[in-house]
Amino acid sequence: MKTVIHKADSRGFANHGWLQANHSFSFANFYNPEKSNFGALRVLNDDVIAPKMGFGTHPHDNMEIITIPLKGILKHRDSMHNSWESVLPGEVQVMSAGTGIQHSEINGSEEEHLGLFQIWIMPNQEQVEPRYDQKAFKEADRKNKLQLLVSSMDDESENILKIHQDAKISRIDLDAGVIFNYELKGFQHGVYVMVVYGKVAFSDVVLESRDAIGISETASFSAEAKEDTSLLFIEVPMQF
Template sequence: MKTTFHKAESRGFANHGWLQANHSFSFANYYNPENMNFGALRVLNDDVIAPKMGFGTHPHNNMEIITIPLKGVLKHRDNMHDEWQPVLPGEVQVMSAGTGVQHSEINGSIVEHLSLFQIWIMPNKQNVAPRYGQKTFDVNDRINKLQTLVTSIDDDHEGSLKIHQDAKISRIDLENGQNFQYNLMSIKHGVYLMNIHGRISIDNKTLNTRDAIGIWDASSFEISSEEDSSVLFIEVPMNF
């Protein structure tokens, strides 16, 4: 098993006033040639957006974009939909940019900050028709068990959102003292694991809130929770 360990404070950080952004990989003004991606995972941004603020209309193409609100309300609008669409904690949003999408994202609250993860995964198909998906996931379905959020559009897994890549995004909420074994889809895949909050241990390493570890060349690995914790898994092909 091979690993790469990223402490929360080692991430790129940008303070734009209205936006506090932490970048797990090189993004915008944060550039680290040794930290460009993890396999097909290109971006994992941990953003806090001030009330009423956000990103104006901007383009994307040939990228799978997944957004996971953690606190507050995200409002999204794109050229596939005329109306603003709220995306709330407990929901996940996916957008296949494909041949091109224009979209806007704002904090839908006038008083509360918005906290979210945005994930970009490089697709295995180019120039597909743009598509959008959004789904609510019950928090009770991930207590001490894996809850699958996103899988490949070619996968027959029911209940998950779909993207154009042989990837899987999932979450688990582990109670203190619980152990969990994660099984990878194949030896050609790797998992980038973000500890959303709490404290866990993997391979004799302790991960505190927002610490992350990339794991590859493995078929499985064990997680032990040292306090109540919430964990995000992003499993992707490594041949990128």
């Protein structure tokens, strides 16, 4: 088994006043040649956005973009839809940029900060027709069991979101003392695990809130919650 440890304080950090951004991988003004990607996973940003502020209209192409709000109200608008869409904690948003799309993202609250994870995954098909989707997922459905949020277009599972990549994004909330075993899709895949909150052991490695571990070249691995813990799993092909 191969592992890479990314402690929370090793991430790139940018303070723009209205935006507090933590970058797990090279992004914007943060560049680290050892943190350019984890397989097909290109970006994992942990953003906090001030009330009424956000990202003005900007373009993307040939990227699968997944947004997971953690607190507050995300408002999204893009060149496919003129109206603002609200994305709330418990919901997940996906956008296939494909041939090109323009979108805006803002904090829809006048009082509360917006916290979110934004994930970019490199697609296995380029120049596809742009698309947008979002779904709500019940918190109770990830209590000590894996909750699948996002998978590939050819996955026949229902009630999940789909992207143009042989990838999986999942969450689990573990009670203290619970041991969870994660099984990978195949040996050519790896999993990047972000500790959303809590304290968890992967063998002899103990990680805390916003620490992360990349695990590859194995069929499975175990995580033991040392306290109540929430984990985000991003499984991707490693050949990139």
